[in-house]
Every structure is written in structure tokens, then in C-alpha cells.
Amino acid sequence: MLGNLPLRDREEDYINIQPIQRGGVLTPEARKALIVYGDGYSVCDYCLKPFRLDYIKKPDIQSFVRELAEFLNMEEARIVRGARNGFQVVMNSILKKGDIVLVSSLAHYSLCLAVEASGGVWKEIPVNKNNILTPDAVAEKIEECKPKPKLVAVHHVDYQFGNLHPIEEIAKVCHDYDIPILLNGAYTVGIMPVDGKKLGVDFIVGSGHKSMAAPSPVGVLATTQEYAKLLFRSSQRKGDLTGRTFGIKEVELLGCTVMGAPLICLMASFPSVKERVKHWDEELKKINFFVKEFLKIKGNKVLSELPRKHTLTKVDTSETFGKVAEKHKRRGYFFTDELKKRKIVGLFPGSTRSWKLNTYGLTWKQVEYLVNALKEIAKKYNIPIR
Amino acid sequence: MLGNLPLRDREEDYINIQPIQRGGVLTPEARKALIVYGDGYSVCDYCLKPFRLDYIKKPDIQSFVRELAEFLNMEEARIVRGARNGFQVVMNSILKKGDIVLVSSLAHYSLCLAVEASGGVWKEIPVNKNNILTPDAVAEKIEECKPKPKLVAVHHVDYQFGNLHPIEEIAKVCHDYDIPILLNGAYTVGIMPVDGKKLGVDFIVGSGHKSMAAPSPVGVLATTQEYAKLLFRSSQRKGDLTGRTFGIKEVELLGCTVMGAPLICLMASFPSVKERVKHWDEELKKINFFVKEFLKIKGNKVLSELPRKHTLTKVDTSETFGKVAEKHKRRGYFFTDELKKRKIVGLFPGSTRSWKLNTYGLTWKQVEYLVNALKEIAKKYNIPIR
Numbered sequence: 001m002l003g004n005l006p007l008r009d010r011e012e013d014y015i016n017i018q019p020i021q022r023g024g025v026l027t028p029e030a031r032k033a034l035i036v037y038g039d040g041y042s043v044c045d046y047c048l049k050p051f052r053l054d055y056i057k058k059p060d061i062q063s064f065v066r067e068l069a070e071f072l073n074m075e076e077a078r079i080v081r082g083a084r085n086g087f088q089v090v091m092n093s094i095l096k097k098g099d100i101v102l103v104s105s106l107a108h109y110s111l112c113l114a115v116e117a118s119g120g121v122w123k124e125i126p127v128n129k130n131n132i133l134t135p136d137a138v139a140e141k142i143e144e145c146k147p148k149p150k151l152v153a154v155h156h157v158d159y160q161f162g163n164l165h166p167i168e169e170i171a172k173v174c175h176d177y178d179i180p181i182l183l184n185g186a187y188t189v190g191i192m193p194v195d196g197k198k199l200g201v202d203f204i205v206g207s208g209h210k211s212m213a214a215p216s217p218v219g220v221l222a223t224t225q226e227y228a229k230l231l232f233r234s235s236q237r238k239g240d241l242t243g244r245t246f247g248i249k250e251v252e253l254l255g256c257t258v259m260g261a262p263l264i265c266l267m268a269s270f271p272s273v274k275e276r277v278k279h280w281d282e283e284l285k286k287i288n289f290f291v292k293e294f295l296k297i298k299g300n301k302v303l304s305e306l307p308r309k310h311t312l313t314k315v316d317t318s319e320t321f322g323k324v325a326e327k328h329k330r331r332g333y334f335f336t337d338e339l340k341k342r343k344i345v346g347l348f349p350g351s352t353r354s355w356k357l358n359t360y361g362l363t364w365k366q367v368e369y370l371v372n373a374l375k376e377i378a379k380k381y382n383i384p385i386r
Numbered sequence: 387m388l389g390n391l392p393l394r395d396r397e398e399d400y401i402n403i404q405p406i407q408r409g410g411v412l413t414p415e416a417r418k419a420l421i422v423y424g425d426g427y428s429v430c431d432y433c434l435k436p437f438r439l440d441y442i443k444k445p446d447i448q449s450f451v452r453e454l455a456e457f458l459n460m461e462e463a464r465i466v467r468g469a470r471n472g473f474q475v476v477m478n479s480i481l482k483k484g485d486i487v488l489v490s491s492l493a494h495y496s497l498c499l500a501v502e503a504s505g506g507v508w509k510e511i512p513v514n515k516n517n518i519l520t521p522d523a524v525a526e527k528i529e530e531c532k533p534k535p536k537l538v539a540v541h542h543v544d545y546q547f548g549n550l551h552p553i554e555e556i557a558k559v560c561h562d563y564d565i566p567i568l569l570n571g572a573y574t575v576g577i578m579p580v581d582g583k584k585l586g587v588d589f590i591v592g593s594g595h596k597s598m599a600a601p602s603p604v605g606v607l608a609t610t611q612e613y614a615k616l617l618f619r620s621s622q623r624k625g626d627l628t629g630r631t632f633g634i635k636e637v638e639l640l641g642c643t644v645m646g647a648p649l650i651c652l653m654a655s656f657p658s659v660k661e662r663v664k665h666w667d668e669e670l671k672k673i674n675f676f677v678k679e680f681l682k683i684k685g686n687k688v689l690s691e692l693p694r695k696h697t698l699t700k701v702d703t704s705e706t707f708g709k710v711a712e713k714h715k716r717r718g719y720f721f722t723d724e725l726k727k728r729k730i731v732g733l734f735p736g737s738t739r740s741w742k743l744n745t746y747g748l749t750w751k752q753v754e755y756l757v758n759a760l761k762e763i764a765k766k767y768n769i770p771i772r
Contacts, residue, residue: 003415003654005445008422010431024426029389031424036394038420038651040410040595040602045396048735059391081467081603084640092503105625109632113640116623117478124627209426209646216426216646217467217603237502239491241510246495254470254499260595260602261647265424268389349434 010345015366018346019312020159022360023191023211027272030213030265037264044259050248053256053263054078064267071274072189072204074196074222078232078250079257079266082217083186086205087114087153089221089252090182093231095120099150102141104133104165106158111184120150130305131161135169142177153182156194161304162187162312162356171200180227186210187312189220190273191360192280202227208262213269218262286367287311287359293371296386297378299323303354311360318353324381325352335377342373396731401752404732405698406545408746409577409597413658416599416651423650430645436634439642439649440464450653457660458575458590460582460608464618464636465643465652468603469572472591473500473539475607475638476568479617481506486535488527490519490551492544497570506536516691517547521555528563539568542580547690548573548698548742557586566613572596573698575606576659577746578666588613594648599655604648662747672753673697673745679757682772683764685709689740697746704739710767711738721763728759 010016046058054065069077080086097119105124115122125141152174174181180202189206204222208214235246249255287308299319321335328334332350396402432444440451455463466472483505491510501508511527538560560567566588575592590608594600621632635641673694685705707721714720718736
């Protein structure tokens, strides 16, 4: 115990397969920096004129923000208070009350809330039977909408199936209709290579705590030179009495955004993050190995696309562990218990029908251990294995 | 060095008098919690239905948020992404385009930006010659405005002079005009006792990283039952295809807000914070002692109200250290150098005319050391001391 707080040891004592947590595990470098940069306003010691977070040179936030833009192959970037705050900055900048934003039928709620908060209306583009958003579906939905949507905002990889959507083709469709496109890269930026120019998107939003090895809340918002002028516009108003203005403070960011621990960790992790996206193929080998072995338990299904193009994966075990749960006195918790006994956590407690896991950043040994544990549990409950 | 990051040791090796940093220094409890709760989404391990940050029971965020409301003697509270995000939630909820918000002529820029971002217009209430906002000035400004302002948003203690403003009387004026009042408690919540009911305010915004011993960005937004319905309204929209809704997710908060380190530190520090506000009188004794001794250096002035009612204080040394700077080869930096040699940091580099300091949380020994250091420097440069 830490006072009244439970000790958190899941990354030290367990194999954590929690779907949203794998990419946000701190690097050792971040953990080290965190210890000395915990105090409020810890990055502001050398904040000099013009008094803005992204101009601070010690620590070198200025270079870091520029590197972030390069990393995404976009022209401008800013630190935001989490991906959803990035959505909000875009929505508030480009929407008027009642404007339509197209999202996927698998869109994350926070994107929809950002549209709603800004007075916009979100409408859903259907995914196909394989749970993939197609350029045709996007075109069709655009045609359906009167007035024309102001923005198309789509996930690079969705949170429900972890499927990879054909952004490059979708972006072309959007631009044919002269509609800007926002990429929700919460599951990709910091995890796999993301090239904004190649994808042809106007806005990229990434999440520090989801995929860039940083604490919550921090994110990145990147855009083109053109849209940067709008999104990062500085304050235009003037005090009616004092005549004061706020110079280069950016209105939608409310000035500075993340002045401490989450940002310093994002910076400390960044060299590792830049390196790790180069080894995405290895991560895909691991999840595809997992899936292959997992399907040897007869009756198990994978609900995500195959082969896997992302480590976040949705599976269905209602015919295997689900059947056991029906008759077990602990119901679905038997499965959680069996996994926990084997030091595996992160599954939604009690789930035995459809559930998600994420193997990102696990070692080969851990992935093998994980799949063997599932087989062991299957064997214990007489579920046949191929 | 920590990789490419400079080592930060100002709280360990120096006496830090930085005006905005004193209240955000982590408690040992927070530092301890930070080490194990750094990972992204670290507080979400036991997020169960209805899937909202303030319903999580392990760690007990649910009770904590309730305690925060009680601590401020308000009816409802929420965790926000810094004080400015708290302002934003209020502005977005109550303003329509062009609506007027009255702020003080000493208002912090982030409050003005929150008004601007939401489409509102901020107008300034003048402070009196002692830099205090008076109820009369508020009434007069309200009378001047056509249409009537939608909100009065005032600092409890302002960031420029650290003066304490008569909120109770100002709130009465606002309510006489049937206008709600927002208290910017960035410099008071977590530092000195703040009783929302006694003050008669409708909204209180506090800053975790400024005054509640937490990392940036985190804050608290507290309100009445009446306004909670508006500010914390849940999502009202529905997917046009899927029919899905987002239950109790709160629109203006964009759902969950701070899912990690800054929140856990706020929680870990909270028992100390609740205790420390009871000893505010001791903090005032220290700053008033400082001021008394500081004024013994002939020519020194205090620009903040006297006696001090807050530890953040603006002083003027243009007749003393300012005069030395005029002839010194290092100009104003001589003063920064002399202080740094004596292990005192936090003064804006090069300042010798008017500058701010904050003694909050310094020990008596440190305050004595600080004032003696100033006298020593005065003596060295032949500035007379009474």
C-alpha cells in the first residue's frame, strides 16, 4: 500500500495484456525522468520570452515538438492534453454549430464527444462485413449528407477490432470532395510507422499514454502549414480597459498545455519510440504467432482481421472458455482466476465470450507463455486442442 | 543528465522562490505514488461499468472526487486537465457566441483565452489603486455592459500581486444581478482554506500543479447541484447507423480526463493538502516576516497589499538592486548570479526592478536564510540597511 493507494505492480509481477495499456508502459528512460520532473510546472524553470511551452529550450521542448512533426511527416505539431483534446482543438477550429463530421461506425466515443462538445453532429460511415472502412463507403456517406460534411475523422486502427483501415485511399476520396481528413492515430502513432504525407491526411492525433510510453494525459496534434494557421491561431482579443493582448498564446490550446511529468516522459521515451516503430514487423510476427496457436484450441475464434496487422486483437471464446463458465460456480471469473494464477492480467474481469488483448511490447517468451497458459487452461477443462 | 534531459534538482539543491512553483512541489507521498503509477492509463486497471474515471474504486477515485467537493464545500466536483480546462468547461457550457464574461483587469491570460475559445467576449473590471477588485467596481461594470454579462469570473488571489480579493462581497453583487460567479482558485485551492458556500460562488476552479502538490496538468472544477446538471451533462447524441449512445460520459469533459500520474499524485498529496491549509496563518507569518526584513533594505518596496494575505508577493528593487544593475557588467544578471551563488533560484533571470517571489512551503530557516542573503547582497553593493 502507498498510504490509501493500492500498490501497482502489474508491469513488474504480471504479463499485462490489457488492450489499451501496452503502448503506454513507460520506458526506463521515462521512469527515470519522471522521478525528478514530478513537481508541478517542472518543465517551466527556463521559460523565457515569448513564454510558450513549445519555445522552452531547457529541457529542449522546442526541438522535441519539431521532431514530433518530422516523425509524423507533417509540417506542424503541438503537445495536447491527450488525443481527445487534440480532436477538440480541430473540431472547435473548423466546425460551426450543426456542421457534420463523418466518423466510422467503430469510432471511439471520445471523438464523438469532441464533435458534440463543439456543437457539431457526427454521422457514421458503415464498416464492411470484415469490419473495415472502405473508400466506397466513405464516398457514399459523403454523397448522402446534406449539407456536405466539414470533416472526415477516422481511426488508423480502430479500438474495437484493432483492424487497419485503408487511410491512403480514404484520404483521396475525402480530398476529391474537398473535405479535410483527420487521422485518429491513438493506436498507431508511437507504435507503428505513420507517415502523414504518404497517407495524405490533414490532421494527425496521437496519444502519449496510449502509444508513446507516457503517463496520461498527453497527446500530439500534427497538421499542415495551411491548417496550422487556423488550429494554432493566436489570441485576437484585447482588454477593453488595459489594452493588453496575449501575443502568441494559442487560443484553442488555451496557451500552454502539459507543463510537467507526462510531457517529460514523452520526451524521455521518444528516442525509444522512434526506434520501436521500426520493429513493428516483429510485433506483428508475435501477434500472428499468438493467433495461430490460439486457434488450435478448438472452437476459439478471432474476430479481428487475419492475418493481424495490429497487436490489439479481439477474440471469441464463447464455444470454449464460455462453455466452461456456464457451468462453473465462479462463472466467467474462473477464467480470470486461472489467468491470474498464471500471472496474466488485463482481461476484462469475468469475460469468457468475446474479449480483447494486446501483445504489444511483450517478449517472444511472454507471448509463448501466454498462449501455453491458455492451452493449459483449455486442457484442464477438457477443451480439445488441435 | 537524463539522456538528453537536464537533471532537475531545484527542490533538492536550492531554495526555490519561483512564484508559480511553490504550491505544486510534490509531497513525499506523491513522489512515492508517482514511481509506481507512471504508466499510461495506470489508474484504469479496475475500471468497471459504467466506465468513468470518477466511478473507479481501486484506487478510490470515486471517494476522492466526493472528498474534493466537500473540501471546497461545494456540491459536485470533477477532475479536469488543469485549471484552464476547468474554465473552458464552464465557458463552453454557459456561453453563446458574443456573450460577455467579466474578468478582472489582473485576470490571468488562460481565463481570457478560455472565454475567447468558447466564442465569448471578456471585458475587464478595473481594480482600485491598491490593486484590489471591489464590489462597487463589479456592480459598475455590470451596469455598463449591454447585454448583461453571462458570467463574472474572478481570481481569489491574483497572479500579478498575490492580493486577496473580497469574493464574498463580489458574489453578493453578482447574485443581485442574477449573474453566476466563477472563482479562479488557482492560487488558493490547496494552499489556504476555501469555502465555496461561505464565499457564495457558483463555480470553483483549482489547479493541481499550481497549488495541490501534483504534476501538470490536473485541476479541479467544483460547482453546485444546479450547475452540475449543465456542466457535467452527459452525451445526448446517438449514432445514426448503430444507434449507439455514450451513457454517462460527460460531454464537456470529453469523458475521462486525467487517467494517470497527475491524478494519482493529487490523491496521494490530498491528506497533506487538507492538513496544510489549516496552517495558512503560519505561512502568512513567514511572508510578513520576510516583507518586514526585506523593507529594511533602504529603497526596497513591496507592490502587493500589506500586510500580506498571500505568500505570492511582488516587490520593487529598482532603487536598490536595480541601481547596481545599471552599472554592473552583468547588468541585471548580477542579481541572479548572487542569488544562485547562495543557492536561491526562481527569480526571473535578469530581473532587478519589479519581480515576484513566493515563500509558500519554505521553512522558517529557509525564509530567514533568504532574507539574510538579500541583505548580504545589499551590503556587498553598499546599499544601506536600516
